Amino acid sequence: xxxxxxxxxxxxxxxxxxxxxxxxxxxxxxxxxxxxxxxxxxxxxxxxxxxxxxxxxxxxxxxxxxxxxxxxxxxxxxxxxxxxxxxxxxxxxxxxxxxxxxxxxxxxxxxxxxxxxxx
Amino acid sequence: xxxxxxxxxxxxxxxxxxxxxxxxxxxxxxxxxxxxxxxxxxxxxxxxxxxxxxxxxxxxxxxxxxxxxxxxxxxxxxxxxxxxxxxxxxxxxxxxxxxxxxxxxxxxxxxxxxxxxxxxxxxxxxxxxxxxxxxxxxxxxxxxxxxxxxxxxxxxxxxxxxxxxxxxxxxxxxxxxxxxxxxxxxxxxxxxxxxxxxxxxxxxxxxxxxxxxxxxxxxxxxxxxxxxxxxxxxxxxxxxxxxxxxxxxxxxxxxxxxxxxxxxxxxxxxxxxxxxxxxxxxxxxxxxxxxxxxxxxxxxxxxxxxxxxxxxxxxxxxxxxxxxxxxxxxxxxxxxxxxxxxxxxxxxxxxxxxxxxxxxxxxxxxxxxxxxxxxxxxxxxxxxxxxxxxxxxxxxxxxxxxxxxxxxxxxxxxxxxxxxxxxxxxxxxxxxxxxxxxxxxxxxxxxxxxxxxxxxxxxxxxxxxxxxxxxxxxxxxxxxxxxxxxxxxxxxxxxxxxxxxxxxxxxxxxxxxxxxxxxxxxxxxxxxxxxxxxxxxxxxxxxxxxxxxxxxxxxxxxxxxxxxxxxxxxxxxx
Numbered sequence: 001x002x003x004x005x006x007x008x009x010x011x012x013x014x015x016x017x018x019x020x021x022x023x024x025x026x027x028x029x030x031x032x033x034x035x036x037x038x039x040x041x042x043x044x045x046x047x048x049x050x051x052x053x054x055x056x057x058x059x060x061x062x063x064x065x066x067x068x069x070x071x072x073x074x075x076x077x078x079x080x081x082x083x084x085x086x087x088x089x090x091x092x093x094x095x096x097x098x099x100x101x102x103x104x105x106x107x108x109x110x111x112x113x114x115x116x117x118x119x
Numbered sequence: 120x121x122x123x124x125x126x127x128x129x130x131x132x133x134x135x136x137x138x139x140x141x142x143x144x145x146x147x148x149x150x151x152x153x154x155x156x157x158x159x160x161x162x163x164x165x166x167x168x169x170x171x172x173x174x175x176x177x178x179x180x181x182x183x184x185x186x187x188x189x190x191x192x193x194x195x196x197x198x199x200x201x202x203x204x205x206x207x208x209x210x211x212x213x214x215x216x217x218x219x220x221x222x223x224x225x226x227x228x229x230x231x232x233x234x235x236x237x238x239x240x241x242x243x244x245x246x247x248x249x250x251x252x253x254x255x256x257x258x259x260x261x262x263x264x265x266x267x268x269x270x271x272x273x274x275x276x277x278x279x280x281x282x283x284x285x286x287x288x289x290x291x292x293x294x295x296x297x298x299x300x301x302x303x304x305x306x307x308x309x310x311x312x313x314x315x316x317x318x319x320x321x322x323x324x325x326x327x328x329x330x331x332x333x334x335x336x337x338x339x340x341x342x343x344x345x346x347x348x349x350x351x352x353x354x355x356x357x358x359x360x361x362x363x364x365x366x367x368x369x370x371x372x373x374x375x376x377x378x379x380x381x382x383x384x385x386x387x388x389x390x391x392x393x394x395x396x397x398x399x400x401x402x403x404x405x406x407x408x409x410x411x412x413x414x415x416x417x418x419x420x421x422x423x424x425x426x427x428x429x430x431x432x433x434x435x436x437x438x439x440x441x442x443x444x445x446x447x448x449x450x451x452x453x454x455x456x457x458x459x460x461x462x463x464x465x466x467x468x469x470x471x472x473x474x475x476x477x478x479x480x481x482x483x484x485x486x487x488x489x490x491x492x493x494x495x496x497x498x499x500x501x502x503x504x505x506x507x508x509x510x511x512x513x514x515x516x517x518x519x520x521x522x523x524x525x526x527x528x529x530x531x532x533x534x535x536x537x538x539x540x541x542x543x544x545x546x547x548x549x550x551x552x553x554x555x556x557x558x559x560x561x562x563x564x565x566x567x568x569x570x571x572x573x574x575x576x577x578x579x580x581x582x583x584x585x586x587x588x589x590x591x592x593x594x595x596x597x598x599x600x601x602x603x604x605x606x607x608x609x610x611x612x613x614x615x616x617x618x619x620x621x622x623x624x625x626x627x628x629x630x631x632x633x634x635x636x637x638x639x640x641x642x643x644x645x646x647x648x649x650x651x652x653x654x655x656x657x658x659x660x661x662x663x664x665x666x667x668x669x670x671x672x673x674x675x676x677x678x679x680x681x682x683x684x685x686x687x688x689x690x691x692x693x
Contacts, residue, residue, distance in 0.1 A: 037239040046234075069240065073247035080224050081240035083269065099269075100234035111231030
């Protein structure tokens with residue numbers, strides 16, 4: 001099973017956490033959260049797309065927390081979730097949101113400010 | 120429509136849920152369709168949000184149906200404040216899990232769309248909220264905001280359709296608000312998805328005065344009032360005032376209410392108005408209408424009964440001062456709490472607000488007599504039609520409560536138009552008094568007459584209406600060769616007649632004297648004649664006597680002559 005709360009990938013997190021502020025954008029820790037409602041085809045696709053992009057550009061310095069709203073419905077209100085799937089970039093600030101199954105990689109790059117890392 | 124209101128509930132088979140909104144349940148014959156979505160649409164500021172909030176709050180408070188408010192525009196704090204102004208403690212209701220407020224914030228600038236998505240998040244949130252409070256009611260205000268926040272309209276539309284279907288499946292009585300669009304009920308065509316019940320709210324400004332109106336555009340499976348119903352937003356939330364509830368099944372009273380002017384009581388069959396009847400007093404400016412009204416107020420309060428005086432022209436202090444000058448003391452009644460003034464400019468609110476306020480004050484004060492001075496000014500707060508409509512409803516309300524309604528109508532000058540301007544109202548009043556002024560001989564004088572008075576023998580006389588320092592007096596007007604005489608002309612006429620009388624009396628006296636004289640002279644004449652006669656008689660008697668004497672003398676003479684002849688016959692013959 002790919003998606004559940006265990007799907008968190010704390011790759012290289014501990015080592016980088018301490019001096020987060022000093023690092024350039026390209027070096028920062030990325031904290032992502034993906035909201036889904038159950039294991040639908042769309043949420044699986046979204047997760048797969050996200051992981052692929054992260055592996056490509058943010059290897060070892062990202063974490064993806066998958067929140068299943070069917071299990072934690074109260075989070076939907078707290079985090080202002082309307083559409084699903086929703087990807088929220090918690091860190092680095094500012095918070096960014098992308099909704100959809102992330103099938104367009106270029107737009108994910110733009111939406112998450114990843115494009116600068118692409119160069 | 121008028122009469123069928125009461126039956127509507129029994130005819131329909133559709134289950135309805137009362138909203139608790141005053142008047143709304145009456146015009147829908149029971150409320151909103153149970154377990155189905157209802158669309159409330161209208162322009163900005165027409166009361167959509169309030170309607171949906173009130174629907175939930177009243178549902179939770181009055182009908183034990185908890186509700187979920189999903190707001191897309193205002194935050195939960197805003198809602199709390201708004202509702203607090205209506206006297207609902209929504210914070211406590213949230214604590215008690217009767218109401219759940221979820222503010223959905225969607226900002227296009229914060230959201231990047233990428234690929235396929237759905238609105239399952241909204242479903243999750245709603246489902247969660249419904250579970251928490253055990254909701255029976257849901258309000259979505261205003262879900263159209265999503266169209267501004269999300270780009271993919273196709274997804275949005277299909278998801279909304281799914282949402283409404285889902286709510287229906289869950290048996291939620293739902294209110295969905297939608298902004299009025301051009302040429303359509305809602306900007307996003309929400310009416311396509313909500314096919315059960317559509318209510319249109321409207322906020323119109325006519326002659327600078329705004330009136331809110333409501334119309335049931337559609338109510339599937341139910342008979343409903345099709346009219347536009349005025350409604351207002353007051354201290355207690357929305358109040359719909361269905362014209363159609365003005366039924367005519369009120370009882371009547373044969374109790375009489377003195378008018379405060381004994382002479383007028385005389386004209387009205389000796390007793391005054393009927394309790395619970397509608398009295399219209401019309402007249403042009405300065406004919407003493409308010410004075411009549413204050414007499415009624417005075418006599419009512421003097422009996423220890425309550426009277427409420429709605430003034431649309433003068434303030435309380437003004438009326439009290441002015442009436443003191445004609446010997447009517449209203450101040451003491453106010454102090455005793457028997458008389459209540461409510462002075463407002465008609466243009467302060469729309470007609471509906473006036474009507475609602477009047478209703479409210481009457482419900483609270485419970486008067487026996489209400490005075491409206493003058494009702495014609497209400498036209499300033501709307502159109503003529505609207506004001507007449509409003510008055511009819513007000514009159515019906517008062518009749519139902521058996522409250523005597525005394526309305527003053529100001530008519531423009533010129534006596535010809537006097538009976539014309541009130542035509543709209545004349546048929547609904549029971550007693551119609553007319554005050555008019557007559558100009559003659561360089562002065563204006565007031566006349567009053569009873570134009571009609573249902574159910575009592577009333578005088579057909581025109582009376583002169585006098586305002587004295589001891590109150591209003593009605594005196595009989597004089598009919599002269601040039602019409603009705605009033606004022607100094609009447610006084611003149613009275614003097615003239617008095618002079619005539621005196622003259623006639625003098626003449627009589629003179630004639631009597633003359634007769635007496637005549638009698639005396641006749642008697643004198645008779646006396647004289649008799650005296651003459653007696654004299655003649657005496658004379659005749661005297662003549663007769665002397666004749667006898669003469670005859671005797673002749674005899675004597677003859678005898679003596681004969682005697683002497685015998686002796687001296689020779690001598691004689693010699």
